[in-house]
Amino acid sequence: MSLINKVLNDLDQRNPTASRGNGSAVVSPPRFVWLRWVGLVLVVTLAGVSAWWLLQTGSAPKGPTEPTVAEEPVANKEPSAGKEPSAEKEPSAGEQPAAEEEPTPQPVAKKQPEIPARQPATTEEKPRGSFTKQSVELSNAELAERAWQKAKQAQQQGLFSDAAEHYQAALNAQPQQHDIRKEWAALEFGRGQATQALAVLREGLAQYPNAHSLRLLAASMLEKQAQPSLALKLLQQATPDASQLPQYYQLQAGLAQKQGQIKAMRDSYQALVDAQPDNGRWHLGLALALREQQPKQALAAFEQAAIRIEHTPTLNFIAEQIKLIRNQHATSTP
Secondary structure (H helix, E strand, O other): OOHHHHHHHHHHHHOOOOOOOOOOOOOOOHHHHHHHHHHHHHHHHHHHHHHHHHHHHOOOOOOOOOOOOOOOOOOOOOOOOOOOOOOOOOOOOOOOOOOOOOOOOOOOOOOOOOOOOOOOOOOOOOOOOOOOOOOOOOOHHHHHHHHHHHHHHHHHOOOHHHHHHHHHHHHHHOOOOHHHHHHHHHHHHHOOOHHHHHHHHHHHHHHOOOOHHHHHHHHHHHHHOOOHHHHHHHHOOOOOOOOOOHHHHHHHHHHHHHOOOHHHHHHHHHHHHHHOOOOHHHHHHHHHHHOOOOHHHHHHHHHHHHHHOOOHHHHHHHHHHHHHHHHHHOOOOO
């Protein structure tokens, strides 16, 4: 029996209005009719409220629920073998079944793949085996070369004192490197230290007397210092190969000519003619050295010079000398 029927029956029992007579029903007096309608409205209202409340608060079918696994995604999970699903509870008589709500799907967290920790970058590889540290000793030639390069760099930067130290270090490693010594001497002479420059060269000559290039450079410095006599004496202390170092005999001949040392002048030009017979300058120099004491040999040297020289003023000078010698000695050339 529904709730509404119960309420109506209860009202009928409390307000009996029907009377029997002649097989027809007699209507209740009018003063009780409104109570019945008020009760009916209240019952309907209460029934609607009760039904709404049951719909809002109705629970899902009772049964064991499985915990949600957040770590691993669940896809089409099969029921365990031999385990029957639990039966849903039947609603009792007189109760209206509660509206079933669809279970809200729970979000399943996806398990992210583990990323290995980034190792700090390194620029050095681990050694694959043990190694021993060995010190490499440079040879004297390598030490000299390094010091020489440092000296040149310092000289270009105007650091002359530092350059001199590097030149000294280079010579300490290889004292036979005459080019290093000559550059050092030129550096000292160029900055006004002529005495120091000559000392550097003399030190080299003391160790290597046959270093004729050092002797030639020292003689040139002495000449520029207005000391031609010392320069000539220095050159006359050695007799290098004229074909290898013609500048040596050329300077010696010029110094001897300025000082009137005809023999030294003649010997120097003769060495040059022997070494380079095709050079007309050496024949001309020899002719000038022989002109006073040996005019016949001088005339032959002038004629050899005229054949090899193309400079017109020089040729004119040679022609005058030949004419002069012929007139003085009344001789003619064959």
